[in-house]
Amino acid sequence: MMTAEDVLSVLTVLRQAKVDIWIGGGWGIDALVGEQTRDHRDLDLMHRQDQEAAVTAALYDDGFTESLNWRPIRFVVTAPDRREIDLHPLVFAEDGSAEQASPQPEHPFTYPSSCFVTGTIKGATVPCLSAEQQVYFHQGYQPLEHDRHDMAQLRRVFGIATHF
Numbered sequence: 001m002m003t004a005e006d007v008l009s010v011l012t013v014l015r016q017a018k019v020d021i022w023i024g025g026g027w028g029i030d031a032l033v034g035e036q037t038r039d040h041r042d043l044d045l046m047h048r049q050d051q052e053a054a055v056t057a058a059l060y061d062d063g064f065t066e067s068l069n070w071r072p073i074r075f076v077v078t079a080p081d082r083r084e085i086d087l088h089p090l091v092f093a094e095d096g097s098a099e100q101a102s103p104q105p106e107h108p109f110t111y112p113s114s115c116f117v118t119g120t121i122k123g124a125t126v127p128c129l130s131a132e133q134q135v136y137f138h139q140g141y142q143p144l145e146h147d148r149h150d151m152a153q154l155r156r157v158f159g160i161a162t163h164f
Helices: 005-018 025-032 050-061 131-137 145-158
Strands: 019-026 042-048 065-070 072-076 084-090 098-099 109-111 116-121 124-129
Touching: 005 019, 005 042, 005 050, 005 116, 019 025, 025 042, 025 050, 025 072, 025 116, 025 124, 025 131, 025 145, 050 098, 050 124, 050 131, 050 145, 124 131
Parallel strands: 019 124, 042 084
Antiparallel strands: 019 042, 065 072, 072 084, 084 098, 098 109, 116 124
C-alpha cells in the first residue's frame, strides 16, 4: 500500500531533485478532494520526459528499482517494501500543454495546460491533475470498483459529470 506519508516522502525526494511532477490516479483524486477516501496500491506520477534521468536517479537513491518498462508510455519503480510508483513521461509544448505517448502512436494522451493544478494531502499542497483531466483518463475501459469510487468523489465534491 502507498500511504499518505509515503506520498509526501516521495514528493520531498523529487522536490529535492528539482523535478516537476504531478499526481494522477487515485491519490490525485484524493488530493483534489482534500482527504484520503480509500486505500491506494500505488502512486501515479506524471513527469517531464526531459527530466526523467533526474527523476529515476532520485527514486533509485531512495531505494526504488525499475520493475516494469513500457516506455515511452509509462514505467514502474518498486521499493523493497513493495510500494509502487507508476511514472508517466510528458513532453511539453511552449503553451504549457503536454502529450504522453499511447499504445496508438497517432493518438497520444493530451494534457491541456489548465490541467496542472494543486490539491492537498494531509494539509500539504501538492501538484496534481485537474478533475476534468482525471475524468478524461477514466474513459475507454471497464471500470473497477476503485474507479467507480474515485469518479463518485469527483461528482460529490465538484459536481462534475462522469461517464460511470
